[in-house]
Amino acid sequence: xxxxxxxxxxxxxxxxxxxxxxxxxxxxxxxxxxxxxxxxxxxxxxxxxxxxxxxxxxxxxxxxxxxxxxxxxxxxxxxxxxxxxxxxxxxxxxxxxxxxxxxxxxxxxxxxxxxxxxxxxxxxxxxxxxxxxxxxxxxxxxxxxxxxxxxxxxxxxxxxxxxxxxxxxxxxxxxxxxxxxxxxxxxxxxxxxxxxxxxxxxxxxxxxxxxxx
Numbered sequence: 001x002x003x004x005x006x007x008x009x010x011x012x013x014x015x016x017x018x019x020x021x022x023x024x025x026x027x028x029x030x031x032x033x034x035x036x037x038x039x040x041x042x043x044x045x046x047x048x049x050x051x052x053x054x055x056x057x058x059x060x061x062x063x064x065x066x067x068x069x070x071x072x073x074x075x076x077x078x079x080x081x082x083x084x085x086x087x088x089x090x091x092x093x094x095x096x097x098x099x100x101x102x103x104x105x106x107x108x109x110x111x112x113x114x115x116x117x118x119x120x121x122x123x124x125x126x127x128x129x130x131x132x133x134x135x136x137x138x139x140x141x142x143x144x145x146x147x148x149x150x151x152x153x154x155x156x157x158x159x160x161x162x163x164x165x166x167x168x169x170x171x172x173x174x175x176x177x178x179x180x181x182x183x184x185x186x187x188x189x190x191x192x193x194x195x196x197x198x199x200x201x202x203x204x205x206x207x208x209x210x211x212x213x
Contacts, residue, residue, distance in 0.1 A: 027130035028140045038164045042188030044070045049183050056176040073197040084199045091199035099208040136161055
């Protein structure tokens with residue numbers, strides 16, 4: 001359940017891409033390098049997003065969420081859950097059940113997905129191609145270099161040319177569904193207290209605590 005939640009926000013990738021092959025598109029690389037410089041200069045990030053899943057039968061499900069990051073700390077708010085991480089411990093607050101599940105933060109390899117790297121997730125493990133531009137946006141496609149290990153085959157990014165920020169991410173899944181993430185608000189390098197990334201059990205009367213560490 002928790003892994004599924006992380007996969008949701010991992011699609012909000014904003015960041016940079018280093019060359020993983022000599023046949024990378026130089027136009028796309030230049031754009032992503034510019035994103036890299038700007039994104040990595042942020043000490044903190046706050047963003048609000050909408051998430052639309054469209055199935056093969058054209059039915060849609062729309063949700064919204066919020067994410068805050070500071071170094072390896074994060075706070076994720078999605079329907080029914082608020083997930084906190086102070087860089088070592090993860091608290092998943094299941095609001096309707098008045099329950100919190102506590103886990104150790106997972107450490108993964110270079111392809112691992114976590115809220116701390118969602119804005120630079122495609123820094124490694126993707127090839128990329130410039131798809132065109134208009135007066136205000138640029139479009140880039142990402143293709144995983146290890147497709148057998150992914151549930152998707154393509155990610156399409158829309159980038160604001162002036163702000164050097166991604167405005168939407170569309171993921172094409174292998175099962176025929178699409179998932180589109182639209183960034184509604186984005187703010188970088190604003191003050192965020194470390195206490196924002198720690199769940200305070202004392203502030204939630206009668207909460208059930210499930211320690212899975």
